[in-house]
Amino acid sequence: MKKISLFFLLITNFLFAQNIEFNVIVKDVLTGLPIEEVTIKALNTNQGFLTNKAGEAVIHLTQESPLKFEHFAYKSYIVKFSELDKKVNEVYLESNVKQLAEVIVTKDHPQEILQKLVDNSLQKITIPINLKVYLREFYKKNDQIVFFNDGLINFQVFGNSKNIKNDILVEQNRSVGILDEDITEELLGYDLNNIIENYYQFKYLGEILTSKAKKNYDFQVVTYPNNENYYMIKVSPLLEANGILSDFAIVYDNTKMIIMEINSMVAANRLEELRQSFLSSNKIFKLEFRNTFQLDNDVYYLANTKEVIGFEKKHKKKSRRIEVKNHMVITNFDKKIFDYTDKNVFKGKSLINKKTQFFNNYWDMESGFLSTKEEKEIIDQLSSIENP
Template identity: 65%
Template sequence: MIKKLTFLLCFFTTIVFSQNLEFTVIVKDFDTDLPIEEVTITASRTQQGFLTNKEGKAIVSLTRSSDLELVHSTYKTIVVKFSTLTKKENVVYMEPNTQQLEEYIITKDHPQEILKRLIENSRNKMTIPVNLKVYLHEFYKRDNQIVFFNDGLINFQILGNSKSIKTDILIEQNRAIGVLDGDIDPNILGYDLNNIIENYYQFKYLDEVLDSKAKKIYDFSVKTYPSNEDYLVIKIVPFAESKGVLSDFLVVYDSNKKIILEVSSYVTPDRLFAYKESMFATRKVYKLEFKNTFRLEGDFYYLANSKEVIGFEKYYKKKSRRIEVKNHMVITDFDKKMFEYSDKNVFKDKSLINKKTSFFTNYWDVESGFVSTDEEKMIIERLSKSDESDKDENEE
């Protein structure tokens, strides 16, 4: 592939975004009036993607008028007409699924075999090659206090095929704010950006439940999905007697099209506590979560967003510390058309952590698709001031 890049493309993209239709959507639970986090919002005409934060808030910036589809695994999917989004701040309510009970499905094949076929079909359906425009958002805690933040606008040029994926990464803008020291394991410092898309598109996070031995470790079941009769759910839960840090898995799939729409996993607190008490390792995990959401739009099948959380305790300089890393990735746009670029513009590091801050717009509010909460913004401002103070001291 011929590669030339003019980063003027980023500048022109910014001009286009400045002319967008921009407003805020706050998503709340119909019964409790509480905000709903991690609602996937997709503009039906433009296919732009957004994700709500802990406040249930998303800043929607559209290239043209479009209805919005709101999806969450525990709520009924809704479509909001653009004509009703007349305010600068619009409140939208979603109805929870709890009123409808899940039912077990009796299957001819073992659920693990169904899952294997789903993974194979989903891999083959994935749109490749494709350019994904992604917003990456990461917070780092030390002893329950946020000490570092980074985010950025990234273009993933995904090449190859379902069996062999190659990703070229181009960074448009980024921020790295705060101070990290040697107490955070470099293996979990953010995503390994050079293989994360391969892991997601190959569904490698499910590898541990695909082995034949997994049937003796996990209980597999298939259930109905209350909000959509065309969807089913595979639940995979470790047996009580199974040992180790084992996750509970949930896979939502389209039973007609045989593709995966959501994969999530977490380790229950009880299991993590038992692991912590039984181990004498230098690193003890106390939190482990993962979630991928995929979308099918016409011929496009792609990653819509992801989340990973890991928290662990370890000794550093003879003191115990609690470290937690939380990452979100939101696909704000996608295109089959690949743009040209040169090899020198390709980002080859594992993480944005050590990349020098470089931005020319407030992309985190306009183009991100996922905004920080008011509390997080205050923390980012505090970290920024600390950074400036450190620079001033170094200059002196």
């Protein structure tokens, strides 16, 4: 590969990009309450954004563009660029909860439909692709945040759907707080070097695609009020089934037969029943994830993700609750991957041990995911802590 300076490339792109900046706050039209994790897509560019807990997002555009707002519980909404003329723009979404989903009777078993969706999505997923990602992670110990890291990353994805490969190029990153020796990257449950492979090959759906799954889960296909072209497959553990079994909701485009969103979590009541058996070893007490995909003309790609992993482990004869929350927002993409050298490739499993290095406030300027006021205060507090 050509030896192009990654730092020079990033600086050049930053200096010459048009800078249109404003904020949006997304709210429920009836309650006026903020809506978290709304996917915002700039229709004239490849840029993506995500609202935080306060419903806020900072929008940095490279050119004028209308914005499309999407959330599984609300009707999609497009706002013209000319209407986004304030420093802070309020956008209201209409809930689709009042529109009840209807069960659809299908010729094929819903699990068979899901397998067809996975197979077709694998054929349609765009490879090669460069995903420009803002990644952030909060670490909790005994329900208190003790560490934070984030970074701008390029995932260079190549190969094919059966053999996905990727190289990670870290543009900028920061880490604040202190991690005890009992919190190591081996315990986190995910690996940055295979996380895209897992998402792009839909491996997290594996547990509900086995023949045994029909004995443990109930499958239903229902309408999706947010979009008449979309359906949803709901997969729920049967009451008599044992183990850490997740609830799934898979949203798909019924005309193109591709997966648009995957939501999964282990129900609180199921975790509570199993909790006592967790206390003696490193066992999961919280597990959830969400993948959202976008189809932009001929490009089918990952738009944003969330993973939450919680586990209890013993350290020095004391039980500790460790929780990690990971968000990834794809802020831009390109079907062409750029040249780089092997020395630029990040080989680690996590950013937790990578030395802090940044040249601008990327978390406010390029992240696509604005921290709330409370989160910023926590990050500032952690920044003031000196490592012993």
